[in-house]
Amino acid sequence: MTERLPLSLTTCTSCGKPIPPGSKSTKFPCPSCGEIQIKRCEKCRKFGRNYKCPKCSFTGP
């Protein structure tokens, strides 16, 4: 029997919840430092929730 690999989903930078594949999420480099990928889930984009870069502490949107 084959061993099951753990399914790892990317998590939203704003709410910390896993982003399901196929959702209307987005990812982009941090506008300020550009080193960290900011990922935003569909809901956080829709409600305009804030995100914070873990490296440079830039807060958006």
Place this chain on the structure above:
Amino acid sequence: MSDDEIKNSQPETEPQEAQESKVVETEPEPQELQKPELEPEPEAQPEPQPQEPEAPPVREAPVADGDELLLPRDTLLSAGIHIGTRMKTRDMEPFIYRVRPDGLFVLDVKKTDDRIRVAGKFLSRFEPSKVAVAATRLYAHEPVKKFCEVTGATPLIGRFIPGMLSNPQYPNRVDPEIIVVSDPRADAQAVKEASDVGIPIVALCSTDNEFAGVDFVIPTNNKGRRALAIIFWLLSRQVLRERGELPADQNPKVTIEDFEAKISRDDEEDT
């Protein structure tokens, strides 16, 4: 008071351009001047002059003297990039500096300046042809056209045809990696499609805009002709500087006047 007099006494809603011109002219406020006259003054003061309005006109600049802006503060303020609207959204509260007596919300110029710097860095990380700029608003057409000429971005001017981002069968479809919108409300179709496709959105937001779907906000007056010209000029300069195509102490050959939307004679006479 008759009905006609009541109508005449009520100020009509003015367009944004007219409000911008008020920025310098409205100080000192006439309402404050009238207040001391209504109060009974003692006889010892023959000429009751209100002292507060006589202070030198205070520019609406919440900026410390030591801080350097991308352009001189007077240039930014005379263009009215800090002038918002009479409406305020909760999203835009962190960027609002104060509310004027006439009800206009005023944006923090320092925060606008900071955001333009960060936006320059952000946009310079993408390939020039993969940056799209949408401008439905008439006064944003010329600034966006010039911005795209200077930086090599893709302009989406005028009506945003539904499916331009999301319909793979549409022949004139564009496939950007990031999109800039001049007003999230006017360019709602572009914001909606970019959200569906998963493209990050940079938006010029005034005090009445919401952050729904927007990933990066530049707080500014997004309705004024001069304000839009300055914002896009600054943005293009920052992008060129961040890419290394322009030295940090030089300006591009294109001037702010080139970015301004032209007004024809007919439009001037109508207004």
